[in-house]
Amino acid sequence: MEKQTLYDLGLSKNEVEVYLSLLQLGPSTAIDVAKETRLHRPNIYDALNKLSKKGLVAHFMRETTKYYEVVDPDQLMTLMKLKEGDLLKILPELKMMQLNARPPAxxxxxxxxxxxxxxxxxxxxxxxxxxxxxxxxxxxxxxxxxxxxxxxxxxxxxxxxxxxxxxxxxxxxxxxxxxxxxxxxxxxxxxxxxxxxxxxxxxxxxxxxxxxxxxxxxxxxxxxxxxxxxxxxxxxxxxxxxxxxxxxxxxxxxxxxxxxxxx
Known part of the structure; x- marks a missing residue:
């Protein structure tokens, strides 16, 4: 699996490890993911929360236990478009900064x-x-x-x-x-x-x-x-x-x- 592509989308190393682990395991608890990735549990929860905010991971309750699962991987395309949209918003400002940095005639x-x-x-x-x-x-x-x-x-x-x-x-x-x-x-x-x-x-x-x-x-x-x-x-x-x-x-x-x- 080419992890670099996921890094380029803005995912951290822990987020990539957790995301790929969930893809392979299917619906899993944080403990399951910790065993698979061998990451410390606080890092697992931190990565899961960030992946959830990015719309890449969802969770549900089964009795009293919280399970996590990967949303359709097509959501990665949405993430990429959101990043592109964010870039387009700041692009004019970046261009203006470049122009201002040029020595005036x-x-x-x-x-x-x-x-x-x-x-x-x-x-x-x-x-x-x-x-x-x-x-x-x-x-x-x-x-x-x-x-x-x-x-x-x-x-x-x-x-x-x-x-x-x-x-x-x-x-x-x-x-x-x-x-x-x-x-x-x-x-x-x-x-x-x-x-x-x-x-x-x-x-x-x-x-x-x-x-x-x-x-x-x-x-x-x-x-x-x-x-x-x-x-x-x-x-x-x-x-x-x-x-x-x-x-x-x-x-x-x-x-x-x-x-x-x-x-």
Whole structure:
């Protein structure tokens, strides 16, 4: 007999021994059960009372002697459903306790060029891989091209991967520079998805960069990080691997070359 299943239903060791003994003996006195299980009589009465309260054991009088017997074992299913019902009652409270235990998202607003630089420095100091989405073309010139170059040098030294999906009108000279850097990938958003806001996703959280006014909003938290990382991965599937203008120019050149070959 698999006793563990009965333990899992919440029965104690003594209750299981008494219950199984009654199943085998049939209607019995407490003394009969004590002899069968070799448990002390106080433990027998305690187990019988608890089994009775759970609806698993009933008793009846025969002359002046009390007998105990097991109710239909199907009653175990009722016990299981009752426990399930009790669990469902407290489940919302348990979920609320879990939510309250999570550290709340930390939000900070960083103003001006120094705020952007502070956020970017924090990123490469606290992650090994991060994602940039919808970077406006004037973001780097606003922060400072020289400072950005030094930041990239430090990033590469730390071997931090930087995955870009930039707006399709991004400056060609910056595309060329980024494409040449190690630990760097770059793709392009189709024009209809161009974003006026820079979004950076890293291990600790998400950074939003606005140009007008120059404000950086940093939100730290696991949930928002996961959400935006998934959003980036979705856009990565439709992102272009080269600038649309460059692709169009290549097609034009091929057509022109084909026309010359016809003559």
């Amino acid at each position: 930390s939000i900070s607003v960083l103003e001006g060029i120094s705020g952007v630089r502070r956020a970017l420095t924090d990123i490469i100091n606290n992650t090994k891989k991060f994602y940039a989405l919808g970077i406006p073309k004037d973001h780097a010139p606003t922060i400072g091209e020289g400072w950005i170059r030094e930041w990239h040098t430090e990033r590469i030294k730390k071997k931090v991967w930087f995955h870009h999906i930039v707006n399709e009108d991004y400056y060609p000279h910056r595309v060329k520079l980024l494409s040449s850097l190690p630990y760097t990938t770059i793709k392009f958003l189709p024009k209809e998805y161009n974003s006026p806001t820079m979004v950076l996703i890293y291990d600790k959280g998400v950074v939003f960069g606005l140009l007008q006014p120059l404000v950086t909003i940093r939100i730290l938290g696991d949930d928002i990080t996961k959400c935006f990382r998934n959003y980036f991965m979705m856009l990565d599937k439709i992102a272009l691997t080269e600038i649309p203008q460059a692709s169009a120019q290549k097609k034009t050149n091929k057509r022109a070359q084909g026309s010359r070959e016809c003559f």
